[in-house]
Amino acid sequence: MKKANLLIFLLLPLFCLAQSFKLKGKIASETTPLEWADVSISNSEGKIIDGTTSKQEGSFEITIKKGSYKIGISLLGFTDYEKEFTIENDTDLGTLILKENTTNLTEVVIQSRKNTIEQKIDRLVYNPENNVTTAGGDALSAINTAPGVVVQNNAINILGKGTSRVMIDGRMIELTGEELNNFLKSISASDIKNIEIISNPPAKYEAEGAGGLINIVMKKGARDSWKNTTTASYDQNKYGIYALRNNFFYNKNKFRFSASVNGKAGYRNITEALDMYFAEGPSKMKAETKLNEENVSGKIALDYDFSEKTTLGFQILKDKSNPDFDSDIRIDNYNAQNKLNNYIINESFLDRKTDNQTYNLHLITKLDSLNRKVSFDVDYFDYNSKFDRDFIANNYAADGSFVDVNQSGRNLSNQDIDNLSFKADMEHPLEAINLSYGAKVSFTNSKSDVVFYNTITGTPELDANQTNQFKYTENNQAVYISGDKKINEKWNFKLGLRLENTQTKGFSETLNQETQNNYFKLFPTFYTSYHKNENNSFSLNYGRRIRRPNFSLLNPFRVYISSNSYSEGNPFLKPSFSDNFEFAHTYKEILKTSIFLNSITDGYGVIFTANPETLTQIVSRENYFKGINYGIGETYSANFADWWQSENSLYFLGSDIKFIKDINATPVNGLQVDFSTNNTFSLGKATKLQIDFNYTTPYKSGLYDTGYAASLNIGFKQDLLNKAMQVSVLVNDIFNTSYLKEDVSIVNNVRQVYSQNESNRFARLSVVYNFGNKKINVSQRNFGNEEEKNRAR
Template sequence: MKKANLLIFLLLPLFCLAQATPKLKENTTNLSEVVIQSKKKTIEQKTDRLIYHLENNVTTVGGDALSAINTAPGVVVQNNTINILGKGTSRVMIDGRMIELSGEELNNFLKSISASDIKNIEIISNPPAKYEAEGIGGLINIIMKKGAIDSWKNTTTVSYDQNKYGIYTLRNNFFYNKNKFRISASINGKTGYLNATDDLKMYFPDGLSHMKSTTKVKSENLSGKLALDYDLSERTTIGFQYLNDRNNPDFKSDIIINKYNTQNQLDNITLNNSFTDKGSGNQTYNAHLITKLDSLKRKLSFDVDYFDYNSKFDRNFIANNYRADMTFVDVNQAGRNISNQDIDNWSFKADMEHPFQAVNVSYGAKISFTNSISDVFYYNTSTGIPELDPNQSNQFKYTENNQAVYINADKKLNEKWNFQMGLRLENTKTNGFSETMNQETENNYLKLFPTFYASYQKNENNTFSLNYGKRINRPRFDLLNPFRIYINSNSYSEGNPFLKPSFSDNFEFAHSYKEILRTSVFVNIVTDGYGVLFTSKPETNTQIVTRENYFKNLNYGIGESYSASFADWWKSENSLYFLGAKTEFIKDINATPENSLQIDLSTNNTFALGKTTKLQIDFSYSSPFKSGLYEIGYTSSFDIGFKQDLLNKTMQIAFLANDIFNSSYLKDFTSVVNGVKQVYSQTESNRFVRLSVVYNFGNKKINVKERAFGNQEEKKRTGN
């Protein structure tokens, strides 16, 4: 973040404090609101979404948005992906604003948001037509806390995580609302180190190749947000939002590759040392106008958005070969891999809410323009002098234009029946050009995305619902770049300019009993599915990470969740899912699909040890299972959290012991392609302890509105 922007974020709270009259002591009204919130149901079932209220979850205190999402029912976060069980990878929104990042970049962004500022989380398995059709796994919508007019509030969170190393986090959020003017500003910083280990076994025809890697990751993040809104009149509001996020992690890896012969005797050793300097940043600008047209509650809104993303990747590595007795042989490979990516996006959209006496209708349109330039350079440094290898260097240009229109209608027939239907039309045109290969790839497709919801309330205890939605999953921009980036001397990753989007049809039938027991039966059909392929070159004992449209899939399952209060001091949230799949390969990849039943269960238990003290004990487990090309080992996590309220609840001190038995990491990720079996495991400092302090001051009745950014589809595909 530029120094000027940082200065603005730091001075805004001081300026507004000077204009306001603070009252540090909470009044009676505030205290009564806290009591009401504590009795709120943890989970609410709506027509098109499940709402999870997490204010009573002790383990999220001092944590971030990513850890909060991981506590939501039916949601699992693992390996840089957020999944709704049985659906697939999900997109994430904040107050209806899509976060246009994915993978590691999305996780870093969510880690910069304080969980204490989250009101609830919406799990939308089949999003309505108003939202972009992108994302096969539905949407996770994070709703931030809001409040009353003529007030201000400041929340500061300090936390320290101890794994093998330590991480410090400081977050500050400021809100101000006076008369016609509203402002919110936040700044978040994190620094420290993580430890990651990787283990890969590749069973080649001439023997086993076993790689072990230990990486020390320096984590650095700085992010901020500024939002301004002004009421021109009682009916019209204009506003502006700016968001900036910067990450600069460094990776120091020590890798050893042991190669065995067919008699399982150690033949030779490769020692690979590397240092990677990564960095990324994104800026988002939004200007909007909202106007209420008449007393019939017709509302028209316009948004203009600009998004800019840039990333760098600079890896130096050297790999030396040794005999089994550690006698030096030669240099296996030495190189420098540099990759840069710049993406910019403009989008314009208009939305209309048009209620009629018989039915509520909404409709709108959006256009967006995206440009991406990716540079990949590879230098051979084995002689000590960097030499550019033009055959492994490339510039890739990509453009994407998208136009969309939608209409959505909902109707409540009577006290028992409610219906909602929607239709979205999207037209997409893409062009990718590789300068080195002199290769151009174009796509042009026009697709319809229908949605349907029906709910029936039989009586005050029983509610039934049925929904359907069609979705699209477009490849991230960087996955389309055909050139390779080396992971180590025996492994590299490369994109595929011919990747096409996949499509999914989602069906779900659900029943809720007193909003205590919820049953969900679902089916998810994926066509033209694309994903990662771990292939290999047996002649060079090299692993190749590629992406292909290679499968179609039928996913199905049943989920049960149960909310219970076993006593006034003991509340429990529990879930149990049975998941299955049927996979068919649509491309000859010389592999056989296999599927098996998966069981996923979790229990979260909160104990009130007094009016201001809470203890939470959580446990989750996912069984080993087979899914298409891959077999995956079990994961589990046992967590204990403790929270103490102080100073009339203006301060909280919390302690968390996460994944106490260190069993939540990826285990035995296995595939067999071209007769070569690969088994991969990875840990990323999942076991840690955290100490947090949260302090709130000011009038806590705030009312700062978040505005949805319009470029809701493009940014998330920029992740690494």
């Protein structure tokens, strides 16, 4: 009781509010509970004052003030339901039965698609199911269609925020960068219910992720049913990629089970160019890489209801990839008169294997009829990456005659990451406020080694100066408290505070060097929304975030990219912090205007340093900048006709970055415009056409001046066999203009221009086949059996 009183005191401003009561109930058909039914509450004047949607078991709950109201319920395929009631205390309406309605189905379907984007107090919810371009695709391609989200150069970014972390059903994925993208490619887009874009995450979630969080909410089988979905697809770019995915769901009485197996094979072509303009003359590199896309992944999840109040479940997830590649690199070296002096042919072969597995055990218990609920999670994550890279660089004169072997070597690396975490969350609704609080502890161990052999003589010789073993540990303890309150028909508030205490230690055995960093930080969050009238609503939010370095970036030793370029880590790299503000206005739930700003301190990033003396490039990481990013964004959703649905966004972005470390460079800042439009055309009851286009202007930010990017995608989907089968065709990035081009930086007075094309232009043919218990309602599935898996870099 003392603890509850203390928590109330900490959030005292939210307690000075009018008395409200909880209204709850369940929605069902004649046979099964109904999920995703729209529930609205109207006052005596017929004005809608609140609303929600029913959960998987058909339940709903709304907090309203004392008075007389009317409840309205609507759901695709059922007759609308209305009932008047009076509330003077917490009220349970019991089970409300909806009757099936098979008339005017086409009109209802069109109406139901209006909720492709839904704005909540702390997140934007995007439903990708209607976008034809995601058919037969994966989770990464689905994320790329979300409004305000860009996937480029192995990074997932919320526009104006920066690099984002990704969760599945509220549990953090332990991967970032290329490893994260490969994992997301193993998840079928057809199994995603919606994608939550959380630019300022609540206190419940880790503070990690300066660019916010993206939460993928998976589908789940309906009650008393089973379902199997098989997806086969073929992508054709320069090479071909085959993918086969199978997902099985079973839900009967107290038992829920799901299993998935995904496989992919084939190759992807990557082309890169790097021009460095030295005083002695330019050096121009071109590389072409054939990347192996082989991947196998699987997932098993089980939940069992021991009683109406207690559920126990576990999940096992496994992912294995062999991203080997062969790379051919040519480096042309010119003199000051721009005449070819010599060139280097660099052949590189990489044998790489990655393997990761995640285990989760969770327990959820409802404590009483007031919806107090406690949940416990234990997560274990294991990641292993091994690579063996051989390269040889031969030097040739301008006339093509062989001169000598410029460099020859073998680079081996191994990285193991283990993470164990324990988490407890409590939902504690009180009469005056909905309270939640919890705690989490995590323990991370990372071991990595880099071994380099000089093979220029033909006999491998260990180079001790380029060989290292690095150990890193990170322990984190966190507690949080959050409270939300609906004051009246117009005002909502939500406050939160998260405390994180972190201890890190890195040790280089070769250098006999140890680095430690301990820090205790507070991460407050604040949200408020004002519903002025039926047409206009406003929201304001603030949150503080942290961005921790990936483990691999802390190893101080180098890995060769080519004979004149290598990458090295920094054991002294520290986290960066950001303060994020956003104000938004929504008009008729179709037009949203948002103004945002985030302030960054101790920002870290990649620096491409060209050495004029050795004519080489060093790729390093430093805490070298601070500054602000700002912008204004518009999203517009419209049905221009019964057969045409359109989702559009327009963002104006700017930056003011300053360097806090002397890197012999001058910051550049400017404006960026990002436009996207996604259009779905219904050509009949079973046929859809999708036309998507996005464009980003050239922009300047900090160290980099980046060229434009654009993409035109056209997709077609045909439903067959009473919608049991879907056949889709997609042509992505038709004009091959979405790749990173002309990324310019000037360090040491050397201008460097980099481009990378990862074969975003491709054609895809996919077939999806569903079978199982016909009682299942695909639009009502909600596969969710993963939670926050602790982070890995």
